[in-house]
Amino acid sequence: xxxxxxxxxxxTVSEGASLELRCNYSYGATPYLFWYVQSPGQGLQLLLxxxxxxxLVQGIKGFEAExxxxxxxxxxxxxxxxxxxxxEYFCAVGNFGNEKLTFGTGxxxxxxx
Amino acid sequence: DARVTQTPRHKVTEMGQEVTMRCxxxxxxxxxxxxxxxxxQGLELLAYFRNRxxxxxxGMPKDRFSAEMPDATLATLKIQxxxxxxxxxxxxASSRDRANTGELFFGEGSRLTVL
Numbered sequence: 470x471x472x473x474x475x476x477x478x479x480x481t482v483s484e485g486a487s488l489e490l491r492c493n494y495s496y497g498a499t500p501y502l503f504w505y506v507q508s509p510g511q512g513l514q515l516l517l518x519x520x521x522x523x524x525l526v527q528g529i530k531g532f533e534a535e536x537x538x539x540x541x542x543x544x545x546x547x548x549x550x551x552x553x554x555x556x557e558y559f560c561a562v563g564n565f566g567n568e569k570l571t572f573g574t575g576x577x578x579x580x581x582x
Numbered sequence: 583d584a585r586v587t588q589t590p591r592h593k594v595t596e597m598g599q600e601v602t603m604r605c606x607x608x609x610x611x612x613x614x615x616x617x618x619x620x621x622x623q624g625l626e627l628l629a630y631f632r633n634r635x636x637x638x639x640x641g642m643p644k645d646r647f648s649a650e651m652p653d654a655t656l657a658t659l660k661i662q663x664x665x666x667x668x669x670x671x672x673x674x675a676s677s678r679d680r681a682n683t684g685e686l687f688f689g690e691g692s693r694l695t696v697l
Contacts, residue, residue: 513688568677572625
């Protein structure tokens with residue numbers, strides 16, 4: 470069974486600082502990996518995804534993530550956060566031919582001035 | 583601007599009452615998912631449909647929950663009877679194809695409170 474671990478429940482970052490959110494997955498074959506963002510009172514929105522190829526993927530809003538098979542990780546990064554990035558971030562894993570995604574428990578990001 | 587529409591956005595009800603949540607997927611999307619979000623459990627997949635046929639409802643308590651797609655533009659999730667532990671935000675999401683591009687389009691959710 471596939472699973473996702475987001476070890477950080479809550480992270481606080483100063484505006485303009487860099488950000489890294491951690492995600493570890495467990496899956497036997499090559500996974501499909503995703504990051505979604507949820508703003509307060511809203512549904513989830515896809516930030517980026519990895520299926521194959523280049524292990525560094527670019528997403529919307531200036532985010533990027535790197536797939537590291539040896540570490541079973543897919544960490545999300547942004548070089549300089551903005552106050553509008555405050556939200557909850559979810560990592561998810563899936564696989565080809567199976568629409569079901571397994572989501573992590575989420576990391577809540579707080580931005581301080 | 584295509585979006586998934588869910589109603590109601592908020593629902594407060596008493597234990598034992600029937601609750602029906604509705605979802606209009608994005609036109610042309612053939613796969614529809616129901617997720618439940620709670621602080622304790624996070625996001626849980628309850629059920630999903632492809633081309634209106636139920637594919638997996640293993641995440642749903644069968645004795646009180648039911649999910650249907652009467653037509654391609656409407657998915658429903660019903661709880662009867664409701665219990666306080668059902669209090670959660672219920673999300674509907676839709677996607678376009680079977681290749682699992684992974685882009686699920688989520689609605690804004692239905693926040694259910696059962697007293």
